[in-house]
Amino acid sequence: MDHIDNYFKERRSVRKFMDREVPDSMIDSIIERAMKAPTTGNMQLYTVVISREEEALEKLRPLHFNQPASMGAKALLTVCADFNRFSRWCEVSGAVPGYDNFLSFISAMLDATIFAQQIVTIAETEGLGTCYLGTVTYNADQISDILELPDMVVPVACIALGWPEDEGEATERLSLEAVRCFEKYPKFSDDEVKRLYVAKDDYPANAKYVKENHKESLAQVFTDIRYPKAMNEEFSMRFLELLKQKRFL
């Protein structure tokens, strides 16, 4: 499978989309194949809500901070961890479901994320462009209201989908030794950690961010601007609150 081998080596996320429809039948065909992805005990603990209508997209985009990928996408696919449907099946089958707990959320989040990534891979091998919107977990509470998600359904991934306008931005990755190890977690010294990230620090686009943001290091761009502590804590509180509301905590 040479084509597919190259695909995996070269794939990129796409943030600029053409003004060209993605037919519902194409989305359905992608989802139908993605449903063959592995799932916990074959329970399929996920639901995908497809937002296509302009009115819905106008409400969702600001909750995704109007990220470029959210603006031109022809569809936003919000993939939810879902123990509602399964629990209701239990109830109508004379069984007493016991899935109002954190482990069940974790299982459903795994199922939903595996399913989402299968959608991404299939869509990309068909020539579509995709980009995950991580913001879905930041504003999961408000997104949940817009999509009218019931108990035990929590959005965990959002995929912006469309025909690529460009080939996507190249990004650097860490070396293999940084992310995989044998038998035990590696005990890197400070110098070794520095070395693992040298290529990232030196990557031209990253060096440019540092300068533009008047920071001393790329890491400071992450800690002070992109993913600051106060923001993470605020969104943590809101996400935990949502898990309580949805009965997973």
Next chain:
Amino acid sequence: MDHIDNYFKERRSVRKFMDREVPDSMIDSIIERAMKAPTTGNMQLYTVVISREEEALEKLRPLHFNQPASMGAKALLTVCADFNRFSRWCEVSGAVPGYDNFLSFISAMLDATIFAQQIVTIAETEGLGTCYLGTVTYNADQISDILELPDMVVPVACIALGWPEDEGEATERLSLEAVRCFEKYPKFSDDEVKRLYVAKDDYPANAKYVKENHKESLAQVFTDIRYPKAMNEEFSMRFLELLKQKRFL
């Protein structure tokens, strides 16, 4: 991409493996490609620990309840949500990391799961067989000790890997209308929920489970035997405790 199209339609998890080595170079090549999977802000918040040595496998298998897939696998790949490496890079770069919170765990779990699923897909397209061991989240605390995982590193997925001995078991899936909707979450009536699961209830292998377990419905096999409430609650408590220990809560 006809081959790949068929692959997605027909893929199955594999639980029986041949007694044939999977070379380290092959695993590395799979992981290297999987590292091109999407990741939050290109932070690559994951680490995969590869267990190959018999001594390690003997400790891990019981924690996976000696599941068939764990027994014959030539490697167990434990994929961890990891904010440790990134935080250490921040520290050695004069930045103050703020990732000791729940949202950061969620981001890292998403990254790790997407990465895991990319490993599964690439491995399977190369002819290997895989099976997720959901038990990794049940005994995450003990697995964490065996793999010597530090702060802010939590196992979330485990992939059993090997050359398939058989083609894997066929499993039924829900219909498209059960798992995907447009614009809003669907309001199914009880009868509609029943109908969505009729094919699952009637599937011969499932009907056999019900009989063997002396239950009245397939749902009862799930609620009373496979995923009972008391077990879910016990593992929820332990997983939450682990998140606290690892400073994500």
